[in-house]
Amino acid sequence: MTPRKRADAERNKQTLLAAAAAAFVASGVDAPVRAIAARAGVGVGTIYRHFPTRADLIVAVYQHQVEACAEAGPTLLAASSSPHVALGRWINLFVDFLVTKHGLAEALQSDEAAFQKLHAYFLDRLVPVCASLLEAAAAKGEIRDDMDGFELMFAVGNLCIGAGASPRYDARRMVEVLIAGLRAR
Amino acid sequence: MTPRKRADAERNKQTLLAAAAAAFVASGVDAPVRAIAARAGVGVGTIYRHFPTRADLIVAVYQHQVEACAEAGPTLLAASSSPHVALGRWINLFVDFLVTKHGLAEALQSDEAAFQKLHAYFLDRLVPVCASLLEAAAAKGEIRDDMDGFELMFAVGNLCIGAGASPRYDARRMVEVLIAGLRAR
DNA sequence: AAACATACGGAACGGTGTTCCGGATGCCAA
């Protein structure tokens, strides 16, 4: 038991994390494995040992931000004048996060096996938060009550795709329209 | 002049079109070039000669359906009880088209150079139709007047991504919510 | 039938992700 990890292994993992973060900023989350390896001064095998799938690497890089977003849900609910306002603000947080990570929104709903874990992680962590905000708003009659967190998160994620690609497309605005469409009739 | 095309060239082009259509149904619009070539009993060079980019091939395969969708716009506008209803129906047409083509929605907003033409073709053909429906609805005060066709088409295309992937995500429903969000406040 | 223009096939190239294993390296016990 307690098979403590070798020091160089842990060191490489941290180096890799930093290199990946830098590469993601420079070339998006699709940055070639070899490029990340080179940036870290490491062989490609080392990447796969620490992060078997690309999803593992992406999750590791953005975990803190996702966590922060998840935790902001209850906070906003408590601090906002209404659940509907809180929902709007929280969604904005999520959109801002996605929009500033090149290719992340695209990767999130890719059907490639390597991205399944990524999809699962984001959903597991954020859907419950979204659902609770939705429920609170629905309980007050502010929005329709037949919308579930999964579907809304999925849709918002999709709307963020191509956000940086065309200057004529404003993902934030379209998400707002979507949220507006949630209002009870 | 009148350098008439060789008979075998035209024959191959048609064979290729049929093979591509079949391959798209079987494996989505990302079907490997070699797979399409094999299906047509042709070398890969022949594909590139007739369809320099993948977008050219996709456009050729779906041109008729896109055209039909575009032409349905004015028809629906004339036949519906209100512009807003016509808009909803027309968008549904577009969504049905996209959702039944594996990977097409994804390809539509890919930033890869090969797909630029695809993006451009769809937009050139459908945005004006969408814009006229939007304008008609806005003129009657049914919807907000600050929405343009491009942005709406872009957003609807995005919402169609992953439509077949998860049974829990219903693209048609989310598009309806988006359209509902367009209503004038 | 000959000669020419055109189109074809598929090998070859550069770039991906992913696997695999001989060799180097940290770690611990003696």
Place this chain on the structure above:
DNA sequence: TTGGCATCCGGAACACCGTTCCGTATGTTT
């Protein structure tokens, strides 16, 4: 300190992918 072992590393190698290119084959015209 040193020996030996488990762990970890590097990068070559493989399997795909899109794309290009040119010797060869095939239509077309004279």
